[in-house]
Amino acid sequence: MSARILLVDDDESFRLVLQKAFAADGFSVSTLSDGKEISDRLKSAPPDVLVMSSDIPGVPGVDVCRDVRLDQALYRLPIVLLVPSGSEGLHLTALAAGADECLIKPFSPAELVVRVKNLLRRVNPALLDHLLKVGDLTLDREAHRVHRQKREVKLGPKEFKLLEFLMRTPGRVYSRSELKVSLWGDDATVDERAIDVHIGRLRKVISLGKADNVIRTVRGAGYSLGDF
Template identity: 80%
Template structure:
């Protein structure tokens, strides 16, 4: 699995501990420190699930939750809120604001990883399904194998992740920024132009020497897994 998690908390050490557990379960994790940054991030690179503390600086997590539920484009985004211990009223307020799940701090990293998987399994099981199929292209997440027209295609780790991301939503156009975030997360040392290099490598292998391009370029917008 490589579902994308946006993790928001103002305690850096706490964030890093939770990130480590989620990455160990093969999630792609992006992190923010305040509620004020969430809205912009959700618009630019929507995650598959949002995990945030209720008491964030800037905009509280509960308020962010309400705003998300009012946005038609994000209303179905799975949300887990982390609330301080002993705050029963806050726990109820989090659920009333539209949170799908609520965890009381302190929490164990393992429990959070389990809750994230359980919630995704309930609302979007395809993200956890180990097999993806688009046209004559199949990808096995668990075995890390790709086949096209029953022929195995050998891919490097970055190309594999890139293809997996595109196969989740065939036909949708993704910008270089979105594709970069899907593979490298918040790593600012990677140039977005690196995506062009990986796309070129990926195309060369999965096109099987044919003229048809499985991955199409949309000028000024980005790349998409085309209909084939």
Template identity: 80%
Template sequence: MSARVLLVDDDESLRVVLQKAFETEGFRVSHLMNGAAIEERLRTAGADVLVLSSDLPGLSGLDVCRTVRLDPVLSRLPIVLLVPSGEGQLRLTGLAAGADDCLVKPFSPIEVVVRVKNLLRRMNPALLDHMLKVGDLTLDREAHRVHRQKREVKLGPKEFKLLEFLMRSPGKVYSRSELKASLWGDDATVDERAIDVHIGRLRKGISLGKADKVIRTVRGAGYSLGDF
């Protein structure tokens, strides 16, 4: 199952940008506009991490942090608090209230995603086991989705499996026989030259219509995914 993010902020434009950034990295995102229904949503729908603004209308993000930390069911939920520009002191207040991390606006959406990933690696690393990332390429094994430069890449099943194999060891050169084994096992009826066909399709898919050398041909040796 992909990691679930509950995103709470009354700024719709920020929610949209953050949701896109999280979904590009394979997260599933739900959102709320205020803090009043957070605890109920967490209990009914669940979440693996809570990302919320400190200055929510009604129940503030700080109050939500304190409430969650006192709840025996939710107390271990990772929380990232978003603090308004010019309110840097609130960062310390947020940490004291129970947030695991705080970011002061403005920030880049990808920074929020990175902070969340770092939290999950420490607190629940199994949630990220299905994700592979090399440079601007992201592959989600469970959702069977690939993104590059925040754009989804459509691949056939063989090309997906081939990319997954290459992404496990970026920079390593694999022979055609090794790549063939990754796709068909010991099937002797498959010609190794079939790998060239699938590499060509994979290149076309992940290049986004541009000429690049993400997948490198090494003469006499095989193929390698660039290690960026």
């Protein structure tokens, strides 16, 4: 599983603990420390689940919930709000504002991971399935193997992760910046042009030596896995 989590909290040590818990269960995690950055991140690289503390600086978590539910492109996004203990009634306010789950601090990281997985089972169970199939391509998340036309395709770790990301939504065009986040998260040292290199390698291997258009280049927009 590599469902994408956006984790927002201003406590670095707390973020790290939760990030490790999610990563250990196969999730891909990116983080933010300020509520003011959430809107831009949700638009540039939409996650599969938003996990945030209610008391983040910049924009209160409850306000973020309301804004997301009013956004036509994001209103279905699952949201888990982390609420400090002693905040009487805040969890009810958060649920009314659109949060799907509220967890009162302190809690165990394992409980948060379980709740997120249960939430995904309700709203997007395909993200928890270990097999992805698009046309004659099959990707097994658990075995970390890819087959095309019943032939196994050997991929490096980055190319595997990139193909998995593209196979989730065949036909959708992803920008280089979105693909960069899917591979390297928040690492600002990576040039977006590195995506071109990995796309080239992936294309070469999964084409099985033939000239086909499984991965399309959309000029000025990015890349897409053909919906074939």
